Every structure is written in structure tokens, then in C-alpha cells.
Amino acid sequence: MEGILERKDAGDWIYRGEGAVNLVLAYIGSSPTFVGKVLRIQKSVRNGFKCEDGPSALTMHECLLWEDTKDLVSAPTKEIAEQQYVQHVMIPLLGPEHVDAGEPVKVESQLANVGEDIVIHMGSCESWFKHLRRCLIGRFGDMNTPILDKLKIQKWALKKWGIQAGLKVLDLNVAWFLFELPSVEEASRRNWSFEGLPVTLQPWSPSGCCSGLKEDGLIWIRLMGLPAFLWSTEVFRALGKRCGHFVKTNEATAERRYLKWTRVRVSSEFLESVEDNVRCDRPAWRVDAAKVNTLCDSALLISDHSVIPNSHGILERQICVSVEIKPKCGFLPLSRFIAEGNAIKRKITRFRMHQSLKLHQGEISEISEYNPLYMFSGSKDRVHKAIKALFVTPQNNFRVFLNGSLILGGSGGVAESTSCVIGEAFEDVLKCVIRADDGLRTTNFLELVAEAVFESGLLDRVLKVQKLDLYDIEGAIHVYYDLVSQPCMVCKDLGEDKLSGRYSSLHSLPLNESLNIVRDYLIAATAKDLSMMIAFRPRENGDLGSPYSIVFLKSTGQSFDYKASFIDLDMKPLKRMEHYYKLDQKIVSYYTQMLKMEHQLDKKAARIKVNGTLN
Template sequence: MAELVLEAKDACDWIYRGEGAANLILSFTGSFDPRFDGKVLRVQKVKKNGISCEELSSALSVHECLLWKEDCDLLSAPTREIAEHLYVQHVMRPLLGSDHVDAGVRVLVSRDFLEALGKNILSQRPSWRVNDADVNTQCDYALLISDHSVFPHALHDGELSISVEIKIPQLSQYDPLDMFSGSKERILKSIKDLFSTPQNNFRVFLNGSLVFGSLGGGKYITNVHHDKAFEDELKSVIEADDGIRTICFLELVSEAVFRSGLLNRLLEVQKLDAFDIEAAIHSYYDVVSQPCVICKKLGEDRLSGRYSSLHSLPLDGSLKIVKEYLIAATAKDLSLMISFRTREKGDPKSPYNVIFHESTGQSFDYKVSFIDLDMKPLEKMIYYYELDQKILRCYTKMMETKKPLENSAKLEEKPPYQEKSIVEDVIGA
């Protein structure tokens, strides 16, 4: 779609849909255009903290080229933006399944388009996001990707689709072990826990419009008002009495998660980090050909200390450890999008998987996709290590404040979500 160029006059056809730390997502609202049917536009942001556009748009570093040398297309990418697109296409898509990952198509965008777009959506963005970053007007491309919250071809007029976005690593009472357990009952429990404390990790869209959860990444607390409003929104999709539509919907979501089997595949990719960050950080320093800062802090000799076996690996061994750690980090930070649409008797045969919901007597098409598959910069290894150390210090301090004899048994049996609250405290600090 290289011949398509979005100009300033086109900016009014795109509206704010949401955003993450690095990108804005926009929906098309202009006259019907088959090129944009079932698609959203992903536009890169630039931080307001002094990081220049040139730094963000530069190609891979010398050491990143070493890391991804087996993926030649990435090495030839003229900008990091293009390299990240190729990373999704050539690294993550084969690992997670081509049917469940859309790398998108690059489209040319003019600077005038990006500037007009930034002005048009300014009032729709959360203020804290606006204070953090702007539209990156130096980019030449935006990504046109599938809108996973809708189905591209309607079965009939007035068709409704409902979708849920789940961010896998959770900072709530949700326990990831339930989600990945393979048990219907535990998966349903995890979905209920996500719904009760969604924050930015459980969002529901009706025909692409947010009806539950946070739009821009802020906190979202469920309460009676929100529960009632969501229950009413479900009237158009879930055929059930007042008060039970929400649980019927959560059952539908958990059944789709269970049936898809995709969490098993995701878990295998997450397990690529065979070495935790306390070990992998040593390989990082070997990859970047620098003296190991961690060994120095530990007062150990690089070749005779406890991590000497890691430092003795050939370069290819160190590259493998770091590369797989970063791929696993992508897999731990992605989101799962599950979309449904109701099926009526007489509808044509479905190209999608179908679920029959016994409680409502309805049949639904459903599809499951992975989104937010961003390539992690090599330098982020330092961030991961420092975060791990902060969590460890915070946890140790918490343990020291407890009365050892009275609380030892309780601490041994502490639920996983309490540990997660420590992570939340550290990240929020």
C-alpha cells in the first residue's frame, strides 16, 4: 500500500481510539473506503523528555544488529520503526501463529497529516498522556493494522460485535497461574478477577467503542454504577435477564480462552527466558563488550565469580540468552484480543470458530488475536535488572517489618497477587 499517502486533508477522517506508551491508535470515520475497512491506524509517539526524533527513528544499534543477525530483514531496515514492524512479522508471528498476529501494512504519511492529527485528537487524549508525549511528526510511515474489535465482513445489517482486551501480566488480585492453568474453572476465576479490578488490563469494546475499562491507560475501578452501566450495554448482545448478563459474558470469554489453546503457545514463548534477569544481565554486558557492572558491584571477578560460567560462554551463547530474554519480554507484555459476534439461524457457514453458550442458547463466532508485540530495545536489559532489584529490596523490607514468629506461616502461603502489589508500588514510585 506504498502508493497510499495520507495528507493533511485526511486527518479529519481519523479519530482517537486509545494509546499505549509508544503509539496512538486511530479509527477511520470517513466515507467507506475498502482499504480502511476493519482497520485502525497506529501512529508513533515521541516523548517530551528530551529524546530526539532522530534517536527514535534511527536504525538498529551495532549490538542490536549482532543480536538479530539471523533475521536479515531487520538488519536492512533504514529506521527502527521499520525494524520493529519486521520484528513482529518475522520473529513474533511465526512463534505465536500467523492466524493470530497481524503485523500490519506500512502507509506513507505526510508531516502535515501528523501535525493536523495531533491537534485534532489533543482534547480526546488523557492529560497525563499529553504531558508525556506527542505525535511523532518526523515519521514517514504509520501502520494500518486489523481492528481486532470488529469483524471485517458483516453477516447482516445491524450486526454487533463485542470484544475484550486482556493484558496478560496483571497488577491486581488476578493470578496469572489461573489464566495459564488449562482448567476451565480457574480460567473463569481469572476472568472474574480481571473484571473486578480491570485497571488498564481488561477492556471491553462494543462495535469498536469502549464500554468498559480505561481508554488511555489510567486506573479504572469497578463500582455499582459501572457494573449497572455495563450490564445495560450487554443487552444488545447477551440474551439474558438483568443481573446475569455480565456473568454470561465472562463465561463466554473464559470459554473462548480455554478453547483457543493459545495460552499454551504463549506460555512456551514466555518460557524462552530460561535465565532470569539476574543471570541474563551478565550476558548483556558480554554482548555489548563492556566490563560487567554487576560483577563489580558484587565484588567478584568476572572470570572466577559465581557467574563466571556465563561470562565464559562464546559470543553466540551470550547473544542467544539475551535475544530469547527479550523475545520472552515481548510475550509477557502483549495483549490478547477476543472478539465475538452473534450468529442467527440461517447465517452462512462461518470461517471463524463458533461457541454455543448454553445459558443463553446463543451461538457466537469468535476470533483471538495477539496485539502490542513491540520489540524491546537491547538497552532495556538494564531497566529490567534495576526493576528486579527494586522489587527485591521492597519485598525484603516488607518481610523485615513482619514479626517472624507470628507471620512466618502466613508469608509462606501469601497469594501471588500480594507479590504483584509490590511490583505495582515499585513501578508507581
């Protein structure tokens, strides 16, 4: 396995799908590190989003909002912030079994002192060794050390070691920092402490690192005991620059299949090449809307949830069919802050109303009969009805994969309604999965999906999280403006006095309550946008113990192992609150106008019927 994905690796990755924010690639190569994984790469919206490596990936107000989740607030990049959000916010709510997140920091601590061996070309690392003689490795506290601010450490080091200039600090990972300094003498003279944490400094010398020369001019380097070194963007950057040529990692490093996700270093050439390769697989409008963000130097490696590995994490040559369901919001809001004119929101689902607007805007060609209230009803029959409606109109809410390849639904976007031809082709492909006569396989398959959705009980959890949105956007938006210390635009537009009007109770909440409301609203927004993937593998007679749940399809007498997972648990940006409010108003106002028009047309038609004229 290569530590950095380079241009030559791009051919091993093929298009799997995409949403508004990420492009997802599936692996078709043979490296054990990547088999059974997908790579999630950030896109940059054409109007300007940049992958920034600032001191925090969050805005000042977001830092305030998530201040109780320290690891999230201190995340240096947007991508790490996403990981931390899944880890610390969504997993506790949805349960760890079905969320693919793990924790990179803790993973390292499990392996502390194991060491990380890589091979580099001897000839190319001379300058690196020279450079390293001027470097110290500092360990601040232990692996439980809260994330430390590199700038603070830099200031501390400058002051303590009396260095005027030439000090560089590299944030290696968690408690580890690499210091490059003009002279290591002053620093290594004695033990130090930083904010009460003991600081251990060690010089990084080749003799301490190398475990022996290889005959072919290659050398093994042990990277200071912590595997995370290899997986740190900064270290890869340093290695790339200073060693020139990174050849491979040792077996143990490569055998990290048990990790649920990892950040992988990617070169911009890899990203550019991948972008070229997959362009023709992407929906044209997605290509126009966003391109791969080649400024990012890492991507997320996540388990491929469309396939089921065996209990040892190995993918077998067995048929695996999977469904992806984006169930959207599963309840009707009750908030007392919903304006009278918007009362329709209490009766009609947001999904249904949004369908009308989407149709009007040409985003879809047909209204879906899918009803999220059925999907979340907890009744098997209704879940079944919901799944059948999704099959008929998959849009971006339903996809089916066979061994990782899309066999139904829209690749990276919205699918047209399922035509007879598509339906027949699907029925045919199901031959290898469902043992039933022609014409019955799709019906049985949809029953299997409904059974698993119902059995798993996962949607109950999702609904609970969605319902954290107690105030509806019509309430939460007022609180938002207070949090960001801006005049409330909603009160202004409504001509309300913020302090004495209908929303004054919201505008006079203590800060901690305001924070809770907006935080819960955003968490609920994630839960309203997530997708669930369920992968099925037929159980053969004699299959012994399996780590997966089992679902029995009565109509065909078949049993299936199934694995259900959530994907797309991204944090929603705080500033999107305004967009949420505007979109909500637009959806409701379009729908109410449409109802009015329909009503008028009905009346007119009734008059024609009675009078036989248009008057």
C-alpha cells in the same frame, strides 16, 4: 483513497487507545481502504526519542543480536524493523493465524506487474516529466533479492558509470532503485551486474508510463509495474515533491483490503491535526509523557481487531463485542541465578509484586486480585477466575469494546476498579449482546470470554514463548554486559570477580550462546507484554459457514463467532536490559521489605494481644 494522509483526512480518525510507544486511531470515514483498520502512530517520548531514518533502525549490538534475521537487521527505519520483527521473529513462534502482520515485501511480489495507476494533474507534472528524463529505473535481481544497501548501490553506480557528482539514488522497494543522474547515456549503454545480481536499467519516459490523457486535465500514470511503489515512503516523497498534486489511485489499488497491514504515508500536518483532535481523549499523564512523533512520515495500518469482518473482508452492521487482555508473565522463574535474597520470585508472581510497587508509587489505587498463573493455567475454572478478577480491577490489563467503542476499562491507560455504577452501566450495554435477565449478563459475558480464551489455546503458545526466558534477568544481565563489551555492573556492585565468582559460567560462554540467551530473553519480554484481542459476533439462526471459530455459551444458549488476535508484539530494545534488571530488583526489594514490615507489625500486634502493652 488518497495516497498520503493529509490535514483534511484527520477528521476521519478518532482516538482508539495508546501505550507507552504508540498512539492508535480508529477510522470513521468511508474509504474502503481504511474501513476496518486502525492506524498505529509512533510517539516521541518528551525526553528525546526521534524517529530516525538511518542506515539501520538497530544499534550495532542489536544488529549482532538479530544477525540471523537479515530483513530485520537491514530495516532502514524503526517502524520497518518492528514489522520485520513481528514477521520473522514473533509470527513463527505464535502462529500466523492470530498475528496481524503479513509481509509488505512479499505482498508486492504477489502483485508484480499488475501495475499501479494513479491520477495526477497534468499541469503539475511537467517538471516531473523533465526530471524523469534524467532518471533510470534499475532492477537488481528479482523480488527475492535480499534487501540491498542503498549506499553500496550508490558507490557501485558512481564507480561503474564514471559519474563524479550529481547522482541520486532512491530506494524504491526491494529490488528497485531510481537513479537520478546528469546523463543516462553511460549507464544505459549495457547490462550490468551488482554482487552477482543482474541489473536491468530502463529509462523512465512519460510515453512509457502514461496510459492516456483524461479530458479534465488529469493523467493516469502507471508506476513501473509494482504496487509497492505507491507504498514506499521514498516514492511518496518523490511524488509529493515532483508532481505537486496527487489525486487518487485506481480501484484495484484502493481495493487492498486483503492486506493485513500496510505502511501509509502521513504528512506532518495530518499528524499535528490528529494530535490536536485527540488530545482531550488521551489520559493527561500520557499527554505529558509523549507526543505524536510528527517527524515520522509513515504509520502502520493494521486490521481493527475489535471488530469482525465477514468472509469477504467487509464490515457488516452487526453487533460485535471484543475484549483486550494483557495477561503479563504467566510463570514463576526457576533460574539458579536468582539471588538467595530474591527467592520470593520463585513463589510470588511478578505481577503481584509489581502491583505493590505500583500502589506505593501511586500508579494504581488498588491491588488487583488478578493472577496470571490462573490465566495461563490451562484450567477453565481458573481462567474464569482470572477473567472475573480482571473485570473487577481492569487497570491496563482488561478492556471491552462494543463495535469498536470502549465500554469498560481505561482509555489509553489504567482504569479505576469497576464501581457499582460502572458495573450497572456495563450490564445495561450488554443487552444487545447477551440474552439474559438483568443482573446476569455480565456474569454470562465473562463466562463467554473465559470459554474463548480456554478454547482458543492461544495462551499456551504465549506461555511457551515467555518461557524462553530461562535464565531470568538475574542471569541474562551478565551475558548482556559481555555482549555489549562493558564491564559487568552487577558483578561490580556485588563485589564479585567476574571470572571466578558465582556468575563466571555466564561470563565465559561462547558468543553464540550469549547471543541466544539475550535474544530469547528479549523475545520472552515481548510475549510478557503482548495483548490478546478477542472479538465476538453473535451467530444468528441460519448463519451458514463462517471462517471464524465458534464458541457456545451454555447459560444463554447462544453461539458466537470469535476472532482472536495478538497485538503489541514490539521488539524490546537491547539497551532496556539494564532497566529490566533495575526494575526487577526494585520490585523484589520493595515487596520483601513490605513483607518484613507486615511481619513486624503482626508480631507487634501479637505482643499487644498477649501483654496488653506496646513493649
